[in-house]
Amino acid sequence: MSIPVVDFSAFSLSEQNVSDEQLQKLSRELKTAFTEVGFVFLKNTGIRQEEVDRVLELSKLFFLQPEEEKRPFSRKSFSVNANHGWVSMETERLNPRRPGDLKEAFNVSSFHPDIKWPSGPLKDFQQTQTGFFQHCQELSLRVLRVMALSLGLDPEVFLGAHRLIGTDQNGTTLRTLYYPAVNHDSVKDGQLRCGEHSDYGSITLLFSFSEGLQVRRRSGEFVSAPVVPGAVLINVADLMQRWTSDRFVSVLHRVLVPPAGDSSTRQSLAFFVQPDDEAVISCCDGSNKYPPVTGGGYLNERFNQSYGQS
Secondary structure, eight states, rough: OOOOOEOOOOSTTTTOOOHHHHHHHHHHHHHHHHHHSSSEEEOOOOOOHHHHHHHHHHHHHHHHOHHHHHGGGGTTTTTTTOOOOEEEESOOOSTTTTTOOOOOEEEEEEEEEEOOOOGGGGGHHHHHHHHHHHHHHHHHHHHHHHHHTTTTTTTTHHGGTOOOOOOTTTTEEEEEEEEEEOOGGGGOOTSSSSEEEEEEESSSEEOOSSOOOOEEEEEOOOOOOOOOTTTTEEEHHHHHHHTTSSSSOOOEEOOOOOOTTTTOOEEEEEEEEEOOTTTTETTTTSSSSSEEEHHHHOOOOHHHHHHTTO
């Protein structure tokens, strides 16, 4: 399996006038990637590497703090949005049949005025995360437009269900992820840095510049995803597969524990695009292959699986 690399410069964040011919070319390329592989690397998106690096830098400063400094920002600490905040080591198990994942995360899911943000040395944390969230949102909507065109759909079929991104009526989340060095003497049987899973929503944007991610082929074999400097890795998520009656495929992926003697850490940023909580997702071809679900209802069902045993 080879993950395609697509040049998105014609519809990058800096481009306001994209021609029909350019959109058609992009739609053909994304359709091939998402129907055959489920993943695509997009280069020249308009998101600057310096911005990605700054988000990673501030996130690492947060994660390297003592636990008592991070605990006030824990997930489920904020009444306005239960998913916003810090996720401690082994709290989440993306494969519920395995021990807790060997990673930490910070979920940016809410911009409500009541949300408390890190301060002091991390005084730029909120502004940096917010700006990056907005750029990821804009890129996501452009990708969704091209995806709709690739299936011969009115773009509003997808875009109309994502109007509330950035509000508490939509579960879209920017996750900064930190995988600390692994103590192999304490690793539990079957434990991974990130268990096998498919993503929950519409699409996911992943910014990662170190190896470790593995993607499952249709044969069932997991293969390592390459690193493409400066590119954004985008994958189809479960609700999009349901929405398109399996035309676009949502693929299992994971992050393994490094081999003994490897003390490296790993960081990544993932932007999980969700339909609005009240948006009803039904098969866009008019079939009944999957029953209708709401964006929020499906998301909560998956959260219960990932956190229910922690």
